[in-house]
Amino acid sequence: MSFAPGTRVRVADRWPEAEGPAHIRTPHYVRGRIGTVVAPLGAFPNPEDIAFARPAPAKALYHVEFSPRDLWADAGGDAIVIEIYEHWLEAA
Amino acid sequence: MRIVEAESGALLAAVTSLLQDKGLVSPAEIRERIAFTETASPALGARLVAKAWREPAFHALALRDGTAAAEAIGAFMRGAPPLGVLENRPGLHHVVVCTLCSCYPRTVLGYPPFWFKSSAYRARTVRDPRGVLAEWGTTIPDDTTIRVVDSTADYRWMVLPLRPAGTDDWSEDDLAALVHEGDMIGVTVPKAA
Numbered sequence: 001m002s003f004a005p006g007t008r009v010r011v012a013d014r015w016p017e018a019e020g021p022a023h024i025r026t027p028h029y030v031r032g033r034i035g036t037v038v039a040p041l042g043a044f045p046n047p048e049d050i051a052f053a054r055p056a057p058a059k060a061l062y063h064v065e066f067s068p069r070d071l072w073a074d075a076g077g078d079a080i081v082i083e084i085y086e087h088w089l090e091a092a
Numbered sequence: 093m094r095i096v097e098a099e100s101g102a103l104l105a106a107v108t109s110l111l112q113d114k115g116l117v118s119p120a121e122i123r124e125r126i127a128f129t130e131t132a133s134p135a136l137g138a139r140l141v142a143k144a145w146r147e148p149a150f151h152a153l154a155l156r157d158g159t160a161a162a163e164a165i166g167a168f169m170r171g172a173p174p175l176g177v178l179e180n181r182p183g184l185h186h187v188v189v190c191t192l193c194s195c196y197p198r199t200v201l202g203y204p205p206f207w208f209k210s211s212a213y214r215a216r217t218v219r220d221p222r223g224v225l226a227e228w229g230t231t232i233p234d235d236t237t238i239r240v241v242d243s244t245a246d247y248r249w250m251v252l253p254l255r256p257a258g259t260d261d262w263s264e265d266d267l268a269a270l271v272h273e274g275d276m277i278g279v280t281v282p283k284a285a
Contacts, residue, residue, distance in 0.1 A: 041246070047246075074220075077219075
């Protein structure tokens with residue numbers, strides 16, 4: 001699967017930290033939230049595996065933009081852009 | 093004893109000798125990497141900015157492939173995460189933060205400043221960037237979009253600030269001298285005063 005720029009995506013509402021040791025690069029504040037793909041950034045060995053010295057298949061990485069007011073009622077900025085791996089995204 | 097309780101100098105020596113014994117890294121490579129890490133400073137990033145302001149072809153390269161642009165000005169990029177360059181334009185201002193830890197474009201800016209790693213900067217910048225910038229004396233016009241870039245994964249990001257007015261005939265050296273660390277993080281903007 002791959003996401004073209006402009007695609008609306010939802011970040012998985014998944015909390016591996018609650019189940020055991022985990023190294024996750026998806027910030028808590030966007031889990032379950034909807035954003036828009038800005039650009040693909042290439043593919044990188046999955047840091048969730050690297051952190052535990054497991055084989056780390058490459059995962060596609062995207063720049064995804066969120067509206068801050070979708071994240072916090074009192075947000076002050078206009079846009080937040082975050083790097084998110086494809087396995088955390090689904091078409092919204 | 094748990095590894096986190098080990099005396100750090102002894103732990104470093106043990107890990108270093110293991111890496112060497114296994115042929116994963118040589119002492120010369122370690123020395124080379126330390127030397128480049130120590131010499132990287134915001135002066136490199138300022139050089140990249142000044143050159144991008146003056147040379148349209150380099151400007152295009154910096155936005156398309158920040159890593160190649162950094163290598164072209166002498167930054168040591170081998171083994172480093174790719175560099176992304178975020179262009180400020182009239183009506184668009186970028187500010188970089190790493191909410192998860194302290195990801196920072198060390199190859200072109202050197203070591204991160206202490207405040208970049210603070211919980212306060214990391215927590216507040218995503219939520220109230222105008223408030224954080226105001227504490228730096230930086231006022232971004234209300235009709236300018238503030239785009240916060242949370243550096244969460246495998247890229248490292250630097251800001252290409254707006255070129256100050258009145259600098260059209262300035263040399264690359266003079267332009268580079270205008271550009272400071274905070275301008276390339278996005279908490280301040282360069283001024284030609």
